[in-house]
Amino acid sequence: MNKKGLAILMRTKMRPLSPTPNRIYQMQFPPLESSNVSSSQNASSSTHRNFEQVQESMHSAISMNKREILDAALNNFSEGYFVLPIESRRKLLVTLAREYDLSRAQVRELMKQYLAIELPHGDKAVDSGHEEEGSFSAFYGIERNLRHSLKPMYEVLFERLNKHPGGLRFLTIMRADILSFLKEDNIAALRALDSYLKEKLITWLSPANLHLHHITWDDPASLLEKIVTYEAVHPISNLLDLKRRLGVGRRCFGYLHPAIPGEPLIFIEVALLMNVAQTVQEVLWDDPPIPECEATCALFYSISSTQPGLSGINLGKFLIKRVIDVVRKDMPSISTFATLSPIPGYMQWILSKLASAERSGSTFSENLLKPEEESALIDAAGELATGKNGMEVMWNLLASANYEWTNSAKLMSALSTPLMRLCARYLLQEKKRGKALDSVANFHLQNGAMVGRLNWMADRSEKGLRQSAGIMVNYIYTVEKIEENAQSYFSRGQTQAFPDVRSYLEPQEEHEETKD
Numbered sequence: 142m143n144k145k146g147l148a149i150l151m152r153t154k155m156r157p158l159s160p161t162p163n164r165i166y167q168m169q170f171p172p173l174e175s176s177n178v179s180s181s182q183n184a185s186s187s188t189h190r191n192f193e194q195v196q197e198s199m200h201s202a203i204s205m206n207k208r209e210i211l212d213a214a215l216n217n218f219s220e221g222y223f224v225l226p227i228e229s230r231r232k233l234l235v236t237l238a239r240e241y242d243l244s245r246a247q248v249r250e251l252m253k254q255y256l257a258i259e260l261p262h263g264d265k266a267v268d269s270g271h272e273e274e275g276s277f278s279a280f281y282g283i284e285r286n287l288r289h290s291l292k293p294m295y296e297v298l299f300e301r302l303n304k305h306p307g308g309l310r311f312l313t314i315m316r317a318d319i320l321s322f323l324k325e326d327n328i329a330a331l332r333a334l335d336s337y338l339k340e341k342l343i344t345w346l347s348p349a350n351l352h353l354h355h356i357t358w359d360d361p362a363s364l365l366e367k368i369v370t371y372e373a374v375h376p377i378s379n380l381l382d383l384k385r386r387l388g389v390g391r392r393c394f395g396y397l398h399p400a401i402p403g404e405p406l407i408f409i410e411v412a413l414l415m416n417v418a419q420t421v422q423e424v425l426w427d428d429p430p431i432p433e434c435e436a437t438c439a440l441f442y443s444i445s446s447t448q449p450g451l452s453g454i455n456l457g458k459f460l461i462k463r464v465i466d467v468v469r470k471d472m473p474s475i476s477t478f479a480t481l482s483p484i485p486g487y488m489q490w491i492l493s494k495l496a497s498a499e500r501s502g503s504t505f506s507e508n509l510l511k512p513e514e515e516s517a518l519i520d521a522a523g524e525l526a527t528g529k530n531g532m533e534v535m536w537n538l539l540a541s542a543n544y545e546w547t548n549s550a551k552l553m554s555a556l557s558t559p560l561m562r563l564c565a566r567y568l569l570q571e572k573k574r575g576k577a578l579d580s581v582a583n584f585h586l587q588n589g590a591m592v593g594r595l596n597w598m599a600d601r602s603e604k605g606l607r608q609s610a611g612i613m614v615n616y617i618y619t620v621e622k623i624e625e626n627a628q629s630y631f632s633r634g635q636t637q638a639f640p641d642v643r644s645y646l647e648p649q650e651e652h653e654e655t656k657d
Contacts, residue, residue, distance in 0.1 A: 143410070175579050181645035196236065203241060215305045222315070231322045232400055234315070238334035241294035248290050255283045295334065297631040299341050309345065309400040312338065313450030320452060339453060346398065346406070346451070348459040351469065354392040356408065358384055364403050367447060368393065371408075371573050374443040374483065382425075384409055392429025392439075394464050396456055407456045409464055410443040413472070417479045417615050419532045419596040421605070425482060439468045458588045465618060478618040479593060483600065484609035486579045487567050488539065491560075495536040508532065514559045521555035535559070544606045556610070564612050565645035567634070568592055575634035582614075586630045589623030590616035592638035595645070 174212060182225045198221055200215035225233065247385065258279050302308035319335045320435045321329075365387075369377045377383050385395055390413045395405025410426045413436035441464075444457050465478050510518065513533030525545060526537040538546045538556070569592065571578040577586055584591075592614060599605070599613035617639070619626075629635040 146482075151305055152452075191221065191224055191316075192233065195225060195229075196233060198412045199233070199237065199298065202266075203294055203300060211301065212305070215301060215308065219302070219305075219307065219311045222311075224449055227318075229583070230318055234319055234322065234334065235297050235328060235331055237298070238328070238330035241298070242333070243291060244331065248287070251283055251287050251290055255280070257285070258283070292481070293337060296337065296341075299338060303341070303345055303400075307400075309398065312342065313401075313448045316342070316450035317448070320449070334505065342451065342485075343454055346454065346456065350464070351396040351398055351406070351456075353460075353463050354395050354397050354405065355467075356387065356395050356405070358387045361403065364405070367404055368395075368408060371445050371447040372410075372443065373445040375421065385637070388430075390414075390433055390436070392469070394460065396460055404447060406448055406451060407444065407446045407460055409441055409445075409457075409460055411464065411468070412440045412442055412473070414438045415438055417477060417594070417617075418481050419594070419615075420599045421481060421602075433472070434474065436472065437474055438479060439465075439472075439475050441478070441480045455584075455587075457584060461588055461618070462623070465620065469620070478620065480585060480590070480614075480616045480618075481596075482581050482585065482614050482616055483605065484564065484568070484579055484612060484614055485581060485610040487612065488607060490567055490571065490578065491563055492536065492540060495532050495539075498532055500537065509563060510535065510559055514555075517555045518559070521551045525549070525552070539610065544603075547601065547606065547611070553598070560610050560612065561595055561597060562645045564595055564609070564614075565642050568614065569642070569646065572634060577636060582616075582636075585616040586636055587627060588618075588620050589625075589627035590631075590637075591622075591626060592636065592642050593617035594639065594641055613648075 178464065179465055192465070195218060198214050198217035198452055202211065202218050205211045205214055222230065229622055261277065272589070302312055316335065316338050319331060319338070323331055323335060356364065358365070366384065377386065386390065392411040392413070393408060395408035397405055398404075411434050412418065415431055415435060416425070417438050418424050418440055421442070424440065441461065444460070446452075446456070468478075487570045488626065491509075494507070498507060498509070508515075510531045518531050518536055522534050522538065526534050526541075528534040528537055535556070538552070546556060568577065568579060568582050577583040582592070594615040598611045599610050600609075605611050605613070615617070622637075626637045629637070
């Protein structure tokens with residue numbers, strides 16, 4: 142093994158491969174050896190002192206203007222924040238959200254002043270007399286003051302940290318903590334703090350500020366170990382697997398920001414193929430890859446974010462479009478851009494539908510199975526799964542922990558028809574607030590993709606069976622229609638799909654989906 146391989150291996154062994162978002166940046170401390178009352182009191186006193194010092198440095202970072210004092214305050218705040226235990230961080234962020242918010246009393250007073258001014262004839266400033274010009278000047282002054290008063294005080298902290306060395310990374314870590322605290326307690330002020338910080342990060346991380354980097358085996362080990370660590374879709378099993386994903390017939394691209402050097406904020410893995418892959422085995426395990434000159438398809442098979450604090454900020458949309466442009470320029474023979482994507486919410490949805498039907502009884506329940514599907518399933522199940530009807534049999538099969546149904550060709554055949562049909566319904570018709578219920582579907586559809594093809598038993602791993610009964614989907618990015626598809630999805634919630642996928646739906650179901 143070469144030095145780089147050893148370095149990557151050692152680094153990845155020192156951290157978990159699938160870190161939970163709310164713990165990635167939380168410092169872990171060993172428990173105190175002594176548990177007597179005195180040591181507990183000392184620890185409590187020390188924690189209180191640390192909290193007060195960090196809070197004081199936070200106040201200084203917001204209120205001070207002298208450069209050298211400000212730099213020291215920002216350093217003390219960011220360094221002190223990491224020393225705080227989690228509960229103290231939570232207390233500090235709630236304090237920031239509540240005590241450094243905007244002054245609503247000031248906003249109300251300015252609004253009263255604004256409403257008290259009589260509006261001149263017409264509400265636009267045109268050549269007019271001095272009296273009307275004076276009225277408009279009063280409007281302009283109050284509007285300027287309103288804009289200023291509507292900015293919370295914590296904006297100053299965000300802006301100053303963003304310009305401070307290491308500050309942008311710190312802000313993403315802070316937001317990761319905010320998101321984890323909001324999951325536990327949905328505090329309105331903390332939610333407003335998160336919303337404001339999110340908008341700031343969207344501005345600072347615009348594509349114009351990001352650099353697209355082609356990640357190869359020649360990159361530093363410190364960067365490559367982050368690819369191993371943060372790969373979220375198909376875990377990288379060993380160094381050979383990593384080298385293959387960065388080698389011939391494969392590409393890996395990441396977005397980097399100058400303020401966070403050597404660490405991609407998000408990265409995408411691409412396979413160069415002759416045809417759109419139908420199974421994950423074709424992408425990850427088939428060997429050797431085809432010569433690149435024969436490839437006509439660029440398949441996006443994994444996209445992963447490395448920063449939990451950037452949740453909800455869609456860098457992936459810009460990354461996919463940029464990679465399409467780069468691949469088209471470098472390899473004119475590539476004409477098809479597609480994904481091989483998981484369907485993470487499908488099994489949860491179908492099991493909940495089956496359980497709901499069982500609870501509500503036959504009178505009000507929806508029968509998910511057609512008569513011929515039900516009889517075929519009951520016949521194939523035999524003694525492996527029993528129930529008073531086909532849906533109960535189906536629930537018992539799909540809910541089994543060891544997926545025994547995958548060992549029977551007859552059962553797989555009986556299940557494939559309803560599962561594929563219901564999967565098409567799930568992707569095309571099931572909505573939340575007018576958008577696709579499935580998170581991955583929503584991501585690609587809002588980026589301008591079409592639902593291209595459903596693939597039976599495309600991922601037979603435990604994760605694939607648990608998420609979607611092994612079914613995967615190809616989303617197709619037709620370059621000429623990306624913007625049009627994205628706009629129709631955004632404005633009308635319209636899901637574009639190929640005829641093969643729509644064919645799974647009944648004519649009336651397809652009509653309802655088109656209408657929606």
